[in-house]
Amino acid sequence: MQDSPVEINCTAFVGRKHFVKGTLQHVVKVIKENLEENTLVDLLVFDDSTGKPIDIDFRGSLEDVLDRLNSKPTRIKDTKENEQPVRRAGRPKLGVVSGEVTLLPRQWDWLKAQPGGASVTLRKLIDEARRSGENGNKVRAAQEATYHFMTAMAGDFPQYEEALRALYAPNENRFYESIDDWTPDIRDYIKSLSSDAFTQE
16 A cells, blocks of 8 residues: 555754654644744755655645645555455465576585575575665665755755765764764754664675
8 A cells, every 4th residue: 555645754844953753744734833934935844764855835724735745646656456466276385486496506406405405495595685685775775865865954064075975885983973063953863864874784
């Protein structure tokens, strides 16, 4: 199931100050109830998962704003809802799918010599590779989210470029040293976005 825009978690800033955090619906409601029209010039709302600004048209009532957000395409691509695999007659396979694997003789010999045999070893290798890949994806997503927010809010801050280099190096100590003197609200949000950026694969 796809997330609707109002279910996105986000954080709003007015200038360099944190203003409100929560679902987009909650954030929009707080903004509409508490900010004057002229203050909206300094307002930016960021998607907590991507670090990117969210374009929001605040004209009209709260219902008008939410209706416009709900009419936008969602940011998450997904498979068709309620899509079911085709069932075939016969005995269920209990989740095991057979297939063909082509290996060199020396590779087959190594697999067969492993505890549990070839099938068990291949399953373990695949599961480990998947875990490693998921961790790498998490690191890249955190780096990109941090980059997007830093570019929007801290591009003119001292040691901005040094912080970016440390983010992608990755050098956790240098990164946090580079942003240590930044505006507290912006620095703290960057820390939350980058929390997975330095996870070891």
